[in-house]
Amino acid sequence: MADYASVLSILSEVEAMTLATTGADGDPRATPVYFAFDDQLNLIFLSDRHSLHSMNLDRDARAAVAMYPQIGDWRALRGVQMQGSARLVESKGRGAAQAIYQRRFPFVAAFSELIGESSFYRFVPRWVRWIDNRRGFAFQEEWTAE
Secondary structure, three states: OOOOHHHHHHHHHOEEEEEEEEEEOOEEEEEEEEOOOOOOOEEEEOOOOOOOOHHHHHHHOOEEEEEEEOOOOOOHEEEEEEEEEEEEHHHHHHHHHHHHHHOOOHHHHHHHHHHHHEEEEEEEEEEEEEEEEEOOOOOOEEEEOO
């Protein structure tokens, strides 16, 4: 991985990502979701099991995500794009997923009933692209998971 620290920096700065899934009809669907992450770039997000993006993932786990800090100058544009798979976190892994998520978003502790009714998903990247126009127009580095 060429610049792991830069990717982690962007993940730390941005709280929401755009999650892209594929509908039953083959059409793409993009949804903003809050996310937390671990040191392996796995992304944890919370969702209603009956939302369209969750049902899409239950049928086809392939997904893509993108996150970009908000900036006002195209020369400072930077972000991360990933392709991979997102799957429901089963009950045995739920405690660990919730701990990662709640460490990033402590306010969710006040919504324990809502959290209990929701599901955690884990996005595992297989391809990552980091872009950073500060290093030159269209500068990018990318890698695939081993």
